[in-house]
Amino acid sequence: MITQVLHCPYCQGVNIVKNGKTPQGKQRYQCREQVCEGRTFILNYAYQGQSRKVKQQIVDMALNGSGIRDTARVLHISTSTVIKELKKQTQLQPVNLLMLKQSDCESIVVNICVAKLDLMTIGMESKKR
Template sequence: MTTVTVHCPRCNSDEVYRHGRSCSRHERFRCRSCKRVFQLTYSYEARKLGIKEQIVEMAHNGAGGCYTARTLKIGINTVIRTLKSSRPGG
């Protein structure tokens, strides 16, 4: 059996313990340092690391909302919500 050291994606701490399973049966973990709950694999594409940054970058490069959603395999409403929340002051 292989042992894999899990690190928190938020604070990079290795003080992580198992915290049950998600509805899609993926194992969940919780960080003792920042109390964040996370999974190593996600079924939902928009929860993966770096997706929000990719949405904002594609918008800055002139890509439309539908094109961004299709390319990243996420919903158009997720793209719109992310762009609204990333605006300065709003």
């Protein structure tokens, strides 16, 4: 008989008990450590977007400037999964707010340029040639 020691992915505790099965038939486990307060987890998720590792990758990619579609394509998950996970993150703030908190607001100068293109003129010039 082989005994497999499971560790909680949240607190790394070993006080783990079985907690039923998912609709897909996978074993669900519950952590009994005081820190986790009975959180449940699955060893192998059917949809990779639910795993803790992929959720951390979503946040890391967002902080590195990757877009929602780019993140979904690279991690092979849905764009709605990426959006839901980013909405949960309280540590993420728009870059402009972080810049404003760190800099002196009186010394910021903003230049606004407005460019107007006449699309009809551009189209006509290409037809003349």
